[in-house]
Amino acid sequence: MVKMKKYWPMALASTAVIAAIGYGIGTQRFAGRFGAEKEIQVKVAAAKKIKSPGVIEAVGQLQAGKETDVISLLPGVLKEVRVKVGDVVKKGEIVALLQATELIERARMNEIAVKAAAADLQDMRSQLENTEKKLAMTREAYLKDLIARRDMEEMETLAKGAQAEYERAQARLAQGDAAVAQTRYLLSLTRIVAPATGVVRSRITEPGAAVAASAAIMSLADPAIMRSVIKLPAAEAPRVHPGVAVIVRVPALGGKVFDASVSHVNMAVEGDGHTSAAEIELRNPDGTLKPAMEALISVPLEEEHELIMIPYAAVFELQGKPCVYVIADRRARLRSVTTGAQKSGDIVVTSNLAEGEKVVVSGQSKLRADSYVRIVE
Numbered sequence: 001m002v003k004m005k006k007y008w009p010m011a012l013a014s015t016a017v018i019a020a021i022g023y024g025i026g027t028q029r030f031a032g033r034f035g036a037e038k039e040i041q042v043k044v045a046a047a048k049k050i051k052s053p054g055v056i057e058a059v060g061q062l063q064a065g066k067e068t069d070v071i072s073l074l075p076g077v078l079k080e081v082r083v084k085v086g087d088v089v090k091k092g093e094i095v096a097l098l099q100a101t102e103l104i105e106r107a108r109m110n111e112i113a114v115k116a117a118a119a120d121l122q123d124m125r126s127q128l129e130n131t132e133k134k135l136a137m138t139r140e141a142y143l144k145d146l147i148a149r150r151d152m153e154e155m156e157t158l159a160k161g162a163q164a165e166y167e168r169a170q171a172r173l174a175q176g177d178a179a180v181a182q183t184r185y186l187l188s189l190t191r192i193v194a195p196a197t198g199v200v201r202s203r204i205t206e207p208g209a210a211v212a213a214s215a216a217i218m219s220l221a222d223p224a225i226m227r228s229v230i231k232l233p234a235a236e237a238p239r240v241h242p243g244v245a246v247i248v249r250v251p252a253l254g255g256k257v258f259d260a261s262v263s264h265v266n267m268a269v270e271g272d273g274h275t276s277a278a279e280i281e282l283r284n285p286d287g288t289l290k291p292a293m294e295a296l297i298s299v300p301l302e303e304e305h306e307l308i309m310i311p312y313a314a315v316f317e318l319q320g321k322p323c324v325y326v327i328a329d330r331r332a333r334l335r336s337v338t339t340g341a342q343k344s345g346d347i348v349v350t351s352n353l354a355e356g357e358k359v360v361v362s363g364q365s366k367l368r369a370d371s372y373v374r375i376v377e
Contacts, residue, residue: 039374042363044327047310049355055298056236060228062250062293064221065281068196069204070095072211073189080207081217086291089194089220096217098190107183114176121169124162131155131162198222199291226289227263228280230297234269235340235350237276239301241265248282249296250289258282258289262299274340274347309346314359315339324353325360325367327375332360334369 072078076098083095138155141147198220205217228248232240240262248258260282267276280297282289314324315337322339325332340348353359358375360367367373 037372040332040363040366040371041376042325042327042332042360042367042373043377044358044375045311045314045361047308047349047353047355047357047359049306050309052236052301052305052307055300056232056240058230058232058297058299060230060280060295060297062226062228062289062291062295064199064201064223064291065225065227066222067201068198068220068222069216070192070194070218070220071214071216072096072098072192073213074098074186075213076100076190076211078205078207078209078211078217081203081205083200083218085200085203087200088223089198089200091194091197093194094191095194095200096192098192098211100187100190103183103187103190107180107187110176110179110183114173114180117169117173117176121166121173124166124169128159128162128166131159135159192217194220196220196222201291221291223287223289223291224284226282226284226291228295228297229277230280230299231270231275232265232278232299233340233348234274234276235307235348236301237265237267237278240278240299244300246280246300247298248280249298250293251296252293253288256288260297274342307340308349308353308355309343310349310353310359311361312342312345312347313361314364315347316364324349325364326353327358327360327373330373332367332369332371332373 078096079099080097081095082097083089089095135155135158138147138152142149142152201219201221203218205211205215211217242262242264244262246260246262248260249255250258260280262278263281264279265276266278269276278299280295280299310324315322317323318334318336321336323334323336326335327333335352337349337353338351340350342348360373363373
């Protein structure tokens with residue numbers, strides 16, 4: 001009993017130490033489970049619903065509309081191009097030349113051959129006329145029984161031969177004339193002419209280059225019709241249709257207004273993921289509008305509808321897809337969204353986000369999916 005009393009204080013001390021150690025371990029485990037997750041401070045903004053605009057304002061650059069290629073009808077080597085990009089050419093104007101040395105020599109030889117054929121024909125004509133005179137005299141002598149029938153028949157044979165030689169000479173001259181005409185025609189094709197009035201939009205082939213038959217030498221654009229390709233918010237493209245009237249203002253002409261229309265809408269989304277394209281066409285009969293002029297284009301939309309917008313700063317890319325962090329139960333929930341047009345620091349969200357939901361606009365780099373957050377102003 002005495003011994004028990006002696007060691008009792010020591011037992012109490014040991015129990016206290018063990019309890020302290022156990023408390024410390026338990027506290028560490030609790031902290032490891034609950035206390036290690038820090039609150040990450042973030043700023044947020046609420047998704048808002050707005051009315052879409054009834055008109056899209058876009059900036060485009062005017063280009064000549066209808067394009068026509070100037071082609072070489074002959075194969076050969078391009079000798080000269082007489083116009084430069086931006087020049088106005090008229091229909092039938094010579095704009096380029098092919099080297100024509102071989103054709104010129106061929107034409108010279110053909111013309112020499114024609115002269116020889118013409119001289120030969122003249123000789124054959126003289127011979128035929130003389131033979132016909134002799135035949136007439138022979139027939140007259142035969143009728144007077146001055147010569148034998150055989151002599152008349154021999155003269156008739158000579159006359160037929162002279163007639164045949166004359167006809168062959170005629171054929172040779174006709175062939176020569178045809179060869180000369182063909183060569184002259186080919187020579188005319190070495191002078192490449194504009195098929196229509198227009199503005200030189202591009203030079204495709206330069207002097208010294210070999211060209212094939214029907215190869216394009218340059219491209220002409222018809223200035224009577226102008227066009228401009230503009231970008232549309234991808235979400236709004238379905239509300240724009242070909243034939244819709246648009247208004248075009250040209251700052252270079254003091255803001256002068258021109259009537260135009262949508263000629264084509266490309267619904268495909270471009271590489272930026274936010275825009276599509278439309279082509280605008282307008283008439284330019286007096287040539288007032290020039291290629292490369294800036295145009296301010298107002299495109300009316302089919303009808304108004306509501307859009308969800310959030311600050312552009314809320315959107316980031318993850319594996320090539322636009323995403324946002326949405327706050328729910330004090331946690332940052334990662335969510336992929338579909339975005340549309342941008343305007344004044346905001347961006348349209350077309351799917352997976354509702355009005356009033358709060359998205360993180362600052363502090364995303366510190367977040368992971370389901371991070372615990374504290375919202376700050």
